[in-house]
Amino acid sequence: MAHQIAVDIEPKPWTGRSDGTSAEHLRWHHAVQPYSAETAPGDCVLIGFSSDEGVRRNKGRRGAADGPDALRAGLASMALAEPLQIQDAGTVAVSGEELEAGQAALGNAVNAALDSGHFPVVLGGGHEIAYGTYLGVAGSELRTAGAKLGILNLDAHFDLRGDPIPSSGTPFRQIAEDEAAAGTSHQYSVIGISQPSNTTALFDTAHRLGVRYLLDEECGVIDRGVVDQFLADFLDDVDLVYLTIDLDVLPAAVAPGVSAPAAYGVSLETIQYVCDRVTSSGKLAVLDVAELNPSLDVDNRTARTAARLIHRIVTKHVPVRR
Structure with a gap:
């Protein structure tokens, strides 16, 4: 069944470098089309989430609301080795301080894409994006009774804060509470945790909630x-995967354009390897990318790196069996 996707900002035409119009010259901007509810299942559907209200609430540096357009620009001229069906649904924008309404709207958009049989890729936006994306996959037809949801977060932070007001630092605690209230099963795992960036209280919360994690210093090439093994255990334990990439998991030299640049970080080689394993697993239902802050970027370095990861995941994606 086809589903409309409601957004606040309609998709704009994509432009970029062009060396020709034949198949051997294909780039993303040639392939992307505006979203249509009438298309057959199987496409990648891009959904922007323009928000840094959660970052503001978490006392971070604002600017991530401009992330979706910067990610689109980073993707536009990337070459495609073979034809790919990509649709752009436009952008859900948080108005003022209305974060919760924006997250609900994002959830509806992700849900519509999933239930139409597509692979949604959500372009953020602060990491408050995670709760909205979760709402979409949790309510989708893919989340059948008994299906265990796996959330894999590539991040320097747990984002499990117990603050009463939701922010970019609370989404995975909110998710844990929702899952407990619904009596459903999920596994939250994190790759890239920075010990100096997470208090003992956050580690205690992670242990109490059964969170599995690898520290950044445990994720080197060696x-x-x-x-x-961490990935194998995670993928074997779940039925459906939501992958979320907070770009501050990468070293500051690779990803300077984030609210909280990493002093250590996980190498791009390792992050790409993780993405390859997850997208080829046949369990990846939805991806989001968070915390790109173009105003803090250097020579579009962070945007280009994020776009490369998105390109890799989309072009190697094995769809979830329905």
């Missing part, structure tokens, strides 16, 4: 076996 630690590939450790990362591989």
Whole structure:
């Protein structure tokens, strides 16, 4: 069944470098079309989430609301080795301080894309994006009774704060509370946790909630076996995966354009390896990318890196069996 996707900002025409119009010259901007509810299932559907209200509430540096357009610009001229069906549904924008309404709207958009049989890729936006994306996958037809949801967060932070007001630092605690209230099963796992960036209270919360994690210092290239086993255990334990990438998981030299640049971080090589494993698993239902702050970026370095990861995930994606 086809589903309309409601957004606040309609998709704009994509432009970029063009070396020709034949298949061997294909780039993202040639392939992207505006979203249509009438298209057959199987496309990648881009949904923007323009918000940094959660970052503001979490006392971070604002600017991530401009992330969706910067990610689109980073993707536009990337070459495609073979034809790909990509649709742009436009952008859900948080108005003023109305974060919760924006997250609900994002959830509806993700839900519509999933129930239409597509692969939604959500372009953020602060990491408050996570709760909205979760609402979409939790309410989708893919979340059948007994299906265990796996959330894999590539992030320097747990984002499990107990603050009474939701922010970019609370989404995974909110998700845990929703899952407990619904009596459903999920596994939240994190790769790239920075010990100096998370208090003992946050580690205690993670342990209490059964969160599995790898520290950033356990994710070096020489630690590939450790990362591989962590991923194997995660993927074997869940039926459906939501992958969320907070760009501050990367070293500051690679991703300077984030609210909280990483002093150590996880190498791009390791992050790409993780993305490859997850997208080829046949369990990845939805992806979001968070915390790109173009006003803090250097030579579009962070946007280009994020776009490369999105390109990799989309072009190697094995759809979820329905």
